[in-house]
Every structure is written in structure tokens, then in C-alpha cells.
Amino acid sequence: MKFIGNKIFIAFLIFFAGIKVYALDVVYPTAYNVNINASSTFFVGNTNPEEILTINGTKIDVHPSGAFAQKVPLNIGKNVFTICSGFDKKVYTINRNAVLTVSYNNSSKIDNFKKFDEEKYVYIKNDGTALRSTPVEQGINRLSHLEKDVILKIDGEMYGLYRVVLAENNYAWVNKKSVYENVVQEDIEPAKLIAKYFDQINHSKFYKIKLTKRIPYYVEEKDNELILHLFNIDGRESVIPVKLKYNLAGYDAYYERDNLVFEVKKKLKLYKFKPLKDITIVIDAGHGGSEKGAVSCLRDNEKDINLKIALYLYKELCKKGATVYMTRFTDEFVSLNDRVKFSNDKQADIFISVHANSLPDGKDPMKERGTSVYYYYDEAKPLAESILNSIVGKVKTKNDGIYQRSFAVVRNSRALSVLIETAYVINPYDIILLNNEKFQKNCAKAISNGIIEYLKSIQVNQS
Ligand SMILES: [Zn+2]
Missing domain, CATH: 2.60.40 (Immunoglobulin-like)
Structure with a gap:
């Protein structure tokens, strides 16, 4: 009997697959039973726009494309959501734990500091180890990235970091795990x-x-x-x-x-004809291959959108005379390290990473929209500003701001580096733009213009 039942079921499936274009497709949350430790989360996905969509009986707006995004509050403990559209019904159980959040104070107060009886010497294990101004393993507190075998004098520890004695009353911090301690006596001769x-x-x-x-x-x-x-x-x-x-x-x-x-x-020159002919630019289409990036409410992968815009940008910048390289031309996985290494090997003057934005739990995907640009080093801030103004001016996305963030590709590239979040894949209005070829082309043009405007501005400011 069971066998026959399955057969009938399959026949039904085939029948419905042929006529039923829309089904309720919930992209996020990604499973029916999940743990989310935030005060809110959201349901993002797509369905038949003709049907009424409800979450626990409350009607939810659906974009004409079928895309929807709805923030829902979470109580501590078990939260059950029933989401219905037409004949489709899905039940999600979201558990929110009462979590104890530990926040480290970024000030110089060092209540938990454990001072050693005497100073010690340690060696750095790997290239790129962050030397930090505060005992916090994140954020914009990196003084430099030190190489393997740099010797450090340490005098205490807190929060898993050693305090490094740079000079009298001048301290820095390094992760305990990033150093080794078998330093012999003759090693501690000062460098000449x-x-x-x-x-x-x-x-x-x-x-x-x-x-x-x-x-x-x-x-x-x-x-x-x-x-x-x-x-x-x-x-x-x-x-x-x-x-x-x-x-x-x-x-x-x-x-x-x-x-x-x-x-x-040195200063980057701008030419009248073929303005970028002296400039090497690396374009980095975010994610790729097995790493899809964010998933949109219509189930597009961020990696594909990034690549389309990056390829248009490639054409634009070549037209303007620049020497242009792409960290990927196709849908392939490239590690963050390889992207940075590629840019440094090409001796890029400018590094542009192209992404599309998503949101963590706790945010509202209907409220967050538009374009934002990120930089790490202060010298890249004017470039970030110029690109953002150019995009917002040309494609009319919401100005979502410029921010200093510690993204690895931006932080570790020697070029003047920025990361662009063109728009939000998770927002039902932005995703329509991101999928539009004209938008992609105009966005690429605007990035190219933003680079040229930035270069113009530094020619004028020259002292
Ligand atoms: Zn991304």
C-alpha cells in the first residue's frame, strides 16, 4: 500500500509542478527549527503576489514580484510562527536563549590585567599578526600587521592577549595564541x-x-x-x-x-584623454563558487549579482584607459587571502570589492536599503565618499553611508581599497534593482565616475 501511495504522491507532484508557478518559498530562516539569539529576526522569501500572506494571522505586504521581508520580534524561549500563503502553510520554531553578552571596554582601564613578575620575550608565529592598541580582538584597533619572527617584549596579559612593551609607557596588545615563547638568551640582544x-x-x-x-x-x-x-x-x-x-x-x-x-x-595622475591610463585597478567580485554570499528574497545568489556588476565595471574602466584585473571572471571560489595576494602582486593602485548587502538578525529588512561603501585606512575615505556620491547620484539608491570597517580584503590590500555594498539583496525593492541589467550597468558606470572624480579632487588639492 505504501508503495502505491508514494506513486500517487509522485503523480500529484508532477501534475502540480506543471501548473503551479508559485509556492511559498521561505529563504530565511533557513530551517524550520533554529536557535537565534537576538531580540528579533525576519522572514524573507517569495510567494504568489496574488495570494494573501500571513504570519501568525497578521497580513504581510508582498511586493508585485512576489518578494517579501518581514521583521518579527522574538521572546526568550520558544517562538512559533505559522506562515501562510494560499494553500501553503509552514511552521517555524525559533528558540531564543537568554545569553549573557560580555562587552569589553575599549578604554585604557585595565581592571583584569595580570602583570608578570618579570618581562618576557616572544616571537610572532605567522605573517599578518595584528598588533593592537587595546586588549580587544576586533575592531579598528590595529596598529600594524607584524610578520613571522618579529620579537616582542611582554609584561602581562588580559582577555587572552599579551601586553607588549613598545617603549616606556607605550604599550600594545597581541593575541597569546599568535606567538611562541622558546626564546633563548642571545635572542634578546637589541637589533642593530x-x-x-x-x-x-x-x-x-x-x-x-x-x-x-x-x-x-x-x-x-x-x-x-x-x-x-x-x-x-x-x-x-x-x-x-x-x-x-x-x-x-x-x-x-x-x-x-x-x-x-x-x-x-606616489600621487596618482589623471590624464585628459583616457584619464586612467596610468592606473592599475583590481576589481574583486565578492564570493564565488561554493561561497554564494547572501541569498536574496527571490533566491538569487549574491555572488552572481556581484560578478555581473564587476564585469560591467571591468568594461568601463578599460574604456577609461586603466589597466584592470579581476580576482575572478567566472563563478569560482577564490579565498580572501588569494584576492589580497593577487592585488598586491599586480601592484594595484586601487582595489574595488563589489558586494551586495544583507542583514543580521535584529534588523529590519524593509527599513534598510541602499548603497554603502567601506574603507579601512583613512587615506581611502575620500575615494569611498566619491564612489558613494556617484552611485547615489546616478542610480538613485538610498544613501546608506560610508563606514570604516575591518574587512580582510580592504585591510590587507596595499592598494587604495574600498568595498561597495551596491544595495540589499534582502530588501524586496532593492533586489528588483540589483537584478536589472540597466541598473547593473549604471552602477558600474557610477563607480568608474566616482574613481575619476576622486582622482580629479586630489589633483586640485595638490600642494
Ligand atoms: Zn558579500
């Missing part, structure tokens, strides 16, 4: 300066300092000056100031063997 070099290649000036060992450093940005601070393990500090006669176009400091290299980018 062997030689200094100066070099200029392409768009960069290089100040190179050859040392007997790797010691910590960071770069301080001032109005018309960059200052490289170098800290020897006996507590002595050296400074290398570089006066800027032009608007800063980017800088970096890093070790190449025992040479500390301080690279300062």
Missing part, C-alpha cells in the same frame, strides 16, 4: 641597524632599513606626514618621518627578510 636604502619603482617610493632582527613597528598618519615608529627590544624608539607633498595614495610597512620596507605610494 646595518644599512638604509631609498628606492623608487612605478608608483611607489621605498625606504628600506636593514636590521639584524625583526622588531615591532607601526605607521602613524598625520596631516602632511607619515611617521614610521620602530621599537627596539631595549625600549629605544626610532622614528622615520616622511613629508607628503601630495595627497596620500596609500602606504605600507612590511619585512622582506630582515629589511623593514616602508612603501609610500
